[in-house]
Amino acid sequence: xxxxxxxxxxxxxxxxxxxxxxxxxxxxxxxxxxxxxxxxxxxxxxxxxxxxxxxxxxxxxxxxxxxxxxxxxxxxxxxxxxxxxxxxxxxxxxxxxxxxxxxxxxxxxxxxxxxxxxxxxxxxxxxxxxxxxxxxxxxxxxxxxxxxxxxxxxxxxxxxxxxxxxxxxxxxxxxxxxxxxxxxxxxxxxxxxxxxxxxx
Amino acid sequence: xxxxxxxxxxxxxxxxxxxxxxxxxxxxxxxxxxxxxxxxxxxxxxxxxxxxxxxxxxxxxxxxxxxxxxxxxxxxxxxxxxxxxxxxxxxxxxxxxxxxxxxxxxxxxxxxxxxxxxxxxxxxxxxxxxxxxxxxxxxxxxxxxxxxxxxxxxxxxxxxxxxxxxxxxxxxxxxxxxxxxxxxxxxxxxxxxxxxxxxx
Numbered sequence: 001x002x003x004x005x006x007x008x009x010x011x012x013x014x015x016x017x018x019x020x021x022x023x024x025x026x027x028x029x030x031x032x033x034x035x036x037x038x039x040x041x042x043x044x045x046x047x048x049x050x051x052x053x054x055x056x057x058x059x060x061x062x063x064x065x066x067x068x069x070x071x072x073x074x075x076x077x078x079x080x081x082x083x084x085x086x087x088x089x090x091x092x093x094x095x096x097x098x099x100x101x102x103x104x105x106x107x108x109x110x111x112x113x114x115x116x117x118x119x120x121x122x123x124x125x126x127x128x129x130x131x132x133x134x135x136x137x138x139x140x141x142x143x144x145x146x147x148x149x150x151x152x153x154x155x156x157x158x159x160x161x162x163x164x165x166x167x168x169x170x171x172x173x174x175x176x177x178x179x180x181x182x183x184x185x186x187x188x189x190x191x192x193x194x195x196x197x198x199x200x
Numbered sequence: 201x202x203x204x205x206x207x208x209x210x211x212x213x214x215x216x217x218x219x220x221x222x223x224x225x226x227x228x229x230x231x232x233x234x235x236x237x238x239x240x241x242x243x244x245x246x247x248x249x250x251x252x253x254x255x256x257x258x259x260x261x262x263x264x265x266x267x268x269x270x271x272x273x274x275x276x277x278x279x280x281x282x283x284x285x286x287x288x289x290x291x292x293x294x295x296x297x298x299x300x301x302x303x304x305x306x307x308x309x310x311x312x313x314x315x316x317x318x319x320x321x322x323x324x325x326x327x328x329x330x331x332x333x334x335x336x337x338x339x340x341x342x343x344x345x346x347x348x349x350x351x352x353x354x355x356x357x358x359x360x361x362x363x364x365x366x367x368x369x370x371x372x373x374x375x376x377x378x379x380x381x382x383x384x385x386x387x388x389x390x391x392x393x394x395x396x397x398x399x400x
Contacts, residue, residue: 006265006266012249014248015245019233020230021226021229022230032265037253044215045215045218046250048212049234050246052208052211052212052235056208066206067208089232
């Protein structure tokens with residue numbers, strides 16, 4: 001486009017396009033919006049990024065995000081230290097905490113095994129999990145990775161590593177979602193729901 | 201959620217949620233992603249924002265974004281200085297430039313009149329447009345605001361201001377989009393397309 005070559009705008013748009021779930025069009029819209037922001041709004045946006053990155057880190061025990069040295073869940077003496085729920089992502093911890101039905105500990109893998117993307121066992125926090133199992137405190141590992149191919153593979157991989165240690169490994173139940181509709185349930189899920197049916 | 205109160209994370213999530221088209225869930229995802237970025241990726245993201253905001257500004261003539269003192273379109277002696285295409289947004293200029301069919305000048309309003317949102321004539325760049333019309337150079341104003349209620353209102357408002365100066369004011373044609381389907385064309389558009397029909 002004649003006369004419309006603005007490298008700083010293209011660079012900003014590219015930066016937004018690298019964020020997950022942001023397409024080319026949204027990235028351009030966000031870039032223009034960023035330029036139209038007031039100075040104080042722009043300052044706050046950048047300060048929020050820097051503050052979060054500087055003040056938060058991963059808990060050395062469970063690898064969840066925290067602003068303390070060790071996260072409050074790992075330090076909470078009221079939690080059941082014999083169970084560890086293994087999740088992919090810090091957001092999954094929030095989901096489980098919201099249920100208020102889980103009182104054990106967590107371990108955040110920060111990803112799943114994905115050979116296609118070149119992500120192997122050393123790229124996610126499996127080593128850190130194995131270290132936690134070296135004592136005799138942990139009796140059960142709940143594999144709560146996603147029901148995707150990668151999530152299943154990761155659960156199976158860790159299960160194979162852990163079982164020889166005499167630790168029980170369980171997997172979240174599959175079935176129809178509560179308040180879901182059979183009409184929108186895929187047949188694999190329905191088969192799993194049938195298979196896992198319980199007497200009423 | 202017990203043990204999951206991270207103010208810097210909430211602040212970052214809020215900052216993302218203020219961006220246009222970013223909902224609560226996307227904002228949370230973007231916040232977590234920002235925390236997982238490498239230091240160099242985070243530095244580049246912030247540098248892109250600061251660089252774009254520092255090096256780009258609005259052209260004092262047409263109000264379009266530019267990295268020069270006056271934008272290249274306004275300075276281009278090959279452009280027809282008797283026509284000004286009035287648009288809402290810098291992105292609209294890019295759209296028109298892409299057609300390669302328009303060789304006049306532009307004026308970017310940076311918004312539209314919207315009484316509900318408290319946006320009046322002094323909040324968009326109408327004054328700057330009127331200043332440009334004070335010479336005798338401009339013969340036609342093409343109102344290219346969006347075919348929304350606000351876009352129409354703005355076009356009508358500016359038209360009423362400008363016509364007494366003896367300047368022709370035109371509006372983009374309405375009709376069915378090329379390669380569009382009649383099936384998905386609303387009846388107002390279809391009426392406009394009928395009304396504006398041309399002999400073949």
